[in-house]
Amino acid sequence: MSFEASLPLSGEVLLPQRSDVAGSEPLLRKMTAAIRRGEKEAFTRFYHLYSLRLYKYLLVLAKGDEAEAREVLQTVVVKMAKNMELFDNEGRLWSWLSRLARNAFVDRCRARRRDRRFVALEDLPLELEEVAAVEDRLSHCVARVLEGFAAEESELLRAAYIDERPLQDLADEAGQSYKALESRLGRLRRKLKESLLKGLRDEKEL
Amino acid sequence: MKKNFDESKLTNAALTDEGWEAYRGQLRDEGLAALRAKRLTRRWMSAAQIAAMLVVCGAVLWSLDGTKGIRNKQVARNRDRISNLSGLPVNSNTLRAGDRPRSGGQKPPLPYVTEEEMMAMFPKGSCVVAEVNGQKELVFLDQRGAKEGFRVTE
Numbered sequence: 049m050s051f052e053a054s055l056p057l058s059g060e061v062l063l064p065q066r067s068d069v070a071g072s073e074p075l076l077r078k079m080t081a082a083i084r085r086g087e088k089e090a091f092t093r094f095y096h097l098y099s100l101r102l103y104k105y106l107l108v109l110a111k112g113d114e115a116e117a118r119e120v121l122q123t124v125v126v127k128m129a130k131n132m133e134l135f136d137n138e139g140r141l142w143s144w145l146s147r148l149a150r151n152a153f154v155d156r157c158r159a160r161r162r163d164r165r166f167v168a169l170e171d172l173p174l175e176l177e178e179v180a181a182v183e184d185r186l187s188h189c190v191a192r193v194l195e196g197f198a199a200e201e202s203e204l205l206r207a208a209y210i211d212e213r214p215l216q217d218l219a220d221e222a223g224q225s226y227k228a229l230e231s232r233l234g235r236l237r238r239k240l241k242e243s244l245l246k247g248l249r250d251e252k253e254l
Numbered sequence: 255m256k257k258n259f260d261e262s263k264l265t266n267a268a269l270t271d272e273g274w275e276a277y278r279g280q281l282r283d284e285g286l287a288a289l290r291a292k293r294l295t296r297r298w299m300s301a302a303q304i305a306a307m308l309v310v311c312g313a314v315l316w317s318l319d320g321t322k323g324i325r326n327k328q329v330a331r332n333r334d335r336i337s338n339l340s341g342l343p344v345n346s347n348t349l350r351a352g353d354r355p356r357s358g359g360q361k362p363p364l365p366y367v368t369e370e371e372m373m374a375m376f377p378k379g380s381c382v383v384a385e386v387n388g389q390k391e392l393v394f395l396d397q398r399g400a401k402e403g404f405r406v407t408e
Contacts, residue, residue, distance in 0.1 A: 083289070085293075086289050086290070086292060086293030086296070088286050088289060088290075091285060091286060091289050092282060092286070095281075095282050095285055099278055099281065099282075100266060100269070100270065100274075100278075103269070103274075104265060104269065107269075118277060118281075121281065122281055122284065125281050125282075125284060125285040125288075126284060126285060126288045128285065129285045129286070129288035129289040129292065130288050130289075130291075130292050186261075186262075186265060187261040187262060187265070190261040190264055190265050190268075191261055194264070205264060205267070206260070206264070208267075209263050209264050209266075209267040210260045210263050210264060237267055237268050237271065238268075238271070240264065240267075240268040241268040241269060241271065244265065244268055244269075
């Protein structure tokens with residue numbers, strides 16, 4: 049069964065996309081049922097849709113600790129493959145996935161607490177925090193980080209990744225070669241990522 | 255909401271570097287391996303369930319067959335006992351408890367007991383074969399014994 053043509057390709061964004069996926073509820077049901085049957089195409093498609101979203105969620109829980117977020121994501125993906133349930137509602141599916149992720153993160157924190165005698169207060173998981181609140185925090189963090197960027201950098205990032213303007217147009221406007229603009233965008237993305245992770249690490253208020 | 259969506263696009267752009275892509279591929283393979291393992295486990299479970307059902311069915315059939323065997327053994331033992339009491343061999347075609355008359359085109363020979371075999375079934379002197387109204391009948395001398403049953407001593 050191919051889900052490629054029928055489901056949105058960019059399921060890796062946050063809350064606003066929920067309505068797009070909800071429009072394909074029968075497909076969501078088919079997809080989750082296929083995963084339960086052990087069909088690898090369905091799992092690959094599902095993974096493609098939700099892995100980045102889960103990673104971002106875990107990144108917030110782990111306060112920007114990439115290594116930790118990735119380790120927990122590994123656990124979540126394996127659990128997801130083994131215990132997939134049947135869903136026909138995207139909201140419920142995401143609620144289940146985020147609970148799975150949060151529980152895996154809490155388990156990891158508990159295991160670490162057993163290993164260490166003392167744990168910093170801020171290491172405790174965000175058990176009571178709403179899923180939406182966690183996702184919003186990432187967006188707020190990006191917005192805050194962008195404020196610290198030079199206006200020109202911020203504009204370029206927005207033009208390339210939000211407005212999705214062709215890079216050649218942007219290169220022509222900037223009077224640069226395509227390659228030079230591509231490298232510049234690469235550097236800006238790295239800078240944005242570092243600032244974002246640092247922003248999450250430095251967040252005191254959970 | 256629109257603002258969140260835009261920032262989400264930027265976040266995706268920032269996070270999906272080469273390291274992430276490589277990690278994501280590796281993680282997908284692990285997920286697929288878990289999926290395969292689960293499918294295999296489920297198949298084994300199904301096979302085990304079928305095997306268990308077959309074992310149960312076999313046990314039921316075996317126990318039914320065993321009951322029949324026990325009954326046959328009991329009949330044979332009773333025949334031996336009668337034979338021992340009378341000193342005469344009991345014909346294998348003799349009528350047995352539970353035997354029914356057969357019907358059909360090719361009739362097998364009807365089971366019968368000879369007069370001696372019939373007499374041998376009861377204690378000596380408890381009955382005689384007498385002719386009543388021109389027909390042979392078994393007459394019990396001890397009516398009470400005939401009703402309540404005779405004591406059998408080996």
